[in-house]
Structures are given as structure tokens and as C-alpha cells.
Amino acid sequence: MRYYGQSDIGKSRESNQDAFIVLAKSRMDFLAVVCDGVGGANHGEVASVTATKVMQDSYEESSPFLDLEDARAWLFTSVVAANDTVFKKAQKNAEYKGMGTTLVACLVCEFGVLIANVGDSRAYSLSESRTFKTITKDHTFVANLIQSGEISVQESLLHPQRHVITNAVGIWKKIDVDIYEVDKDITTIVLCSDGLHGYVNEDKVATVIRNEKMLPKTKTERLIQFADDEGGLDNVTVVIIELNKR
Numbered sequence: 001m002r003y004y005g006q007s008d009i010g011k012s013r014e015s016n017q018d019a020f021i022v023l024a025k026s027r028m029d030f031l032a033v034v035c036d037g038v039g040g041a042n043h044g045e046v047a048s049v050t051a052t053k054v055m056q057d058s059y060e061e062s063s064p065f066l067d068l069e070d071a072r073a074w075l076f077t078s079v080v081a082a083n084d085t086v087f088k089k090a091q092k093n094a095e096y097k098g099m100g101t102t103l104v105a106c107l108v109c110e111f112g113v114l115i116a117n118v119g120d121s122r123a124y125s126l127s128e129s130r131t132f133k134t135i136t137k138d139h140t141f142v143a144n145l146i147q148s149g150e151i152s153v154q155e156s157l158l159h160p161q162r163h164v165i166t167n168a169v170g171i172w173k174k175i176d177v178d179i180y181e182v183d184k185d186i187t188t189i190v191l192c193s194d195g196l197h198g199y200v201n202e203d204k205v206a207t208v209i210r211n212e213k214m215l216p217k218t219k220t221e222r223l224i225q226f227a228d229d230e231g232g233l234d235n236v237t238v239v240i241i242e243l244n245k246r
Helices: 044-061 068-092 141-147 202-210 216-229
Strands: 002-008 018-026 029-038 100-109 112-118 122-127 132-134 178-181 186-192 236-242
Touching (some): 002 029, 018 044, 018 236, 029 186, 044 100, 068 100, 100 122, 186 202, 202 216, 216 236
Antiparallel strands (some): 002 236, 018 029, 100 112
């Protein structure tokens, strides 16, 4: 397995409210998390760093998983713990009131690969057949409108409420956590904040990920450069995990 992650402040923001971790206990025991803080002046960066720290501590303290369901239970519980920690921190300190973060995570173990998602950061996959697709579903106002058929995907790109999220870590006491089991034929996982997918065409992302001559570091840097070329209007974080590479 090969992997690389990087975060960039962009050209327009005064601080980077994204945070990420990549942790490997062994070749088949790995966790990556990308968080994108929300709340603006309400310290979204505190929420994202706090959430990733909770996930890191939980992972480092975890025992070897017994099976895929055990891994799934750990992943769900850890995300909920991150939510509880951020939520309580916001309740105790008025300065942090309203802060939260998206969270997307990839857990690799000997029994399979799982993705967890809260919010609108995303996970993409590339299969052995070179098919590139989105694994996660955005928890946003416009995603709900698309699902109900009220607007098209194209219309959503310019919708005035396209950045309104409906689910996030730390803002509400209870959250919905989507857990996905990755198909066995998946060769690459991409985790990213909306600083990438909100500005860079998905076909451009797919072209980079399909390039077998590039290492994950080069691919990550290329994707961040694409976001920068589009104006660098947001923080952007990308983690690339190549599952079948030594």
C-alpha cells in the first residue's frame, strides 16, 4: 500500500480549517481521516483538529479487529466519540459555540476497507477496470434537492445554498454516520475536502488518479495545484491511498 496526504490553505483564506491524519500500524492496518472545519469565526479549525485527534487516539489504542463487523463498529463508535468531544468543547466555551467539522475516513484492515462520512468531504474510488466514482453522499441542502428531483446536478453548482451542510461533527448532539464497505476490486481511494471537489472538475481528478506513472505524492500535489489554479478560494486537503501497491 502506498499513500500520501497534503493540506493547503489556498489563496483566499486567512487560516486553514482543514485537518488530516494518515496512520499505519501495518500494511493491512491503516487509517486516514480528512476533516474540514465549519463555523468560520467560530473556530472551525479547532473542531477539525479535535476530531482528527480523537480518531487518532482511538485508533492507536484499538486492538486488532476480529472481523469486518468489529472494524465497522469501531469506526462508527470513534466518529461518534469525535462528535461528542467537539460538541462538549463547544458547549463549555462560548467562543467555540457553533463550531463543527465534516469528517471522511478510510479504514483498511485484513478483512476489508471501510469508509465513514459525515458532511460534504468526499471519498472517491478507482477500480481495477479504471472506473472512477464517488463513494460517499454529500450531506448538504443541495444534495437533498438533487435526490428529490427539485434541481439538477448542473443547477446545484450555482445554487446560492450549495455550501449549506445538513450533517456535521460537533454541531449537533446526535449525528448520522454513513459507513460504506469498499468493493474488493478497488485499487485506489481518494479522500478530500470540498476545496477540491467544489472547484475542480471530477473528470480532471479522475485523469490524475488513473495515471499509473505518478506516485501518490505527485498526484496529491497536482490535484491541489488544480484547486489553486481555479482561484484557491478554499482550503483544500487530499489523501490518496493506493491499496495494491507495495
